[in-house]
Amino acid sequence: MLIADDHTILRSGIRLLLDNEPNFQVIGEADNGKDAILLAGQLEPDLLLSDLSMPKTNGTEAIHRIKNRYPNIKVLVLTVHKTEEHVHAALKAGADGYLLKNDTSEELINGINSILSGKSYLSPSICNEVVTGYLSDNIKESPTSSIDLLTTRELEVMKLIAEGYRNKDTAEYLSISLKTVEKHRSNLMKKLDLHSASSITRYAIRNGVAVE
Numbered sequence: 001m002l003i004a005d006d007h008t009i010l011r012s013g014i015r016l017l018l019d020n021e022p023n024f025q026v027i028g029e030a031d032n033g034k035d036a037i038l039l040a041g042q043l044e045p046d047l048l049l050s051d052l053s054m055p056k057t058n059g060t061e062a063i064h065r066i067k068n069r070y071p072n073i074k075v076l077v078l079t080v081h082k083t084e085e086h087v088h089a090a091l092k093a094g095a096d097g098y099l100l101k102n103d104t105s106e107e108l109i110n111g112i113n114s115i116l117s118g119k120s121y122l123s124p125s126i127c128n129e130v131v132t133g134y135l136s137d138n139i140k141e142s143p144t145s146s147i148d149l150l151t152t153r154e155l156e157v158m159k160l161i162a163e164g165y166r167n168k169d170t171a172e173y174l175s176i177s178l179k180t181v182e183k184h185r186s187n188l189m190k191k192l193d194l195h196s197a198s199s200i201t202r203y204a205i206r207n208g209v210a211v212e
């Protein structure tokens with residue numbers, strides 16, 4: 001099992017809890033989404049226990065990339081976020097289960113066992129409306145949603161804008177020119193009909209590209 005969370009004390013507590021379970025073994029920890037993706041490939045864990053709010057690459061994006069590259073890895077989200085937007089985004093990214101950090105340790109164990117046995121698991125604290133809304137969205141969703149219009153680089157630029165990066169900082173982070181960043185920003189705004197950094201941020205959070 002791989003644990004991904006940017007809070008050291010929380011990771012240590014979860015590891016201690018899981019190490020006391022005879023059928024579980026924690027084989028790695030990551031404090032950011034980028035390392036979670038890297039370790040998933042290196043360690044090939046049966047399950048990734050991941051937060052959503054993490055630096056470098058947020059949990060939702062990390063889950064999406066891990067599921068695309070390593071579809072056999074099960075993913076259980078453990079987070080404080082319980083809004084419909086966060087739950088829907090995580091499930092659409094490929095998460096097999098969703099738990100809240102104020103759930104009990106018994107719920108965590110139950111969730112892990114359920115997912116490892118091939119089932120899905122959702123926190124009892126998440127209201128039925130959230131689940132119903134997710135299923136309804138899947139039925140109504142058109143074959144191509146607006147976010148599918150964006151290129152991988154445009155998604156990366158969007159995420160960094162939502163995280164507060166200026167164009168200059170984004171260019172440095174992605175190792176591309178300032179002019180290229182401005183072009184990607186302009187393109188994504190046109191494609192999505194967005195007109196400000198705040199509207200980009202709201203869209204990114206609503207669609208799981210970034211986390212509040």
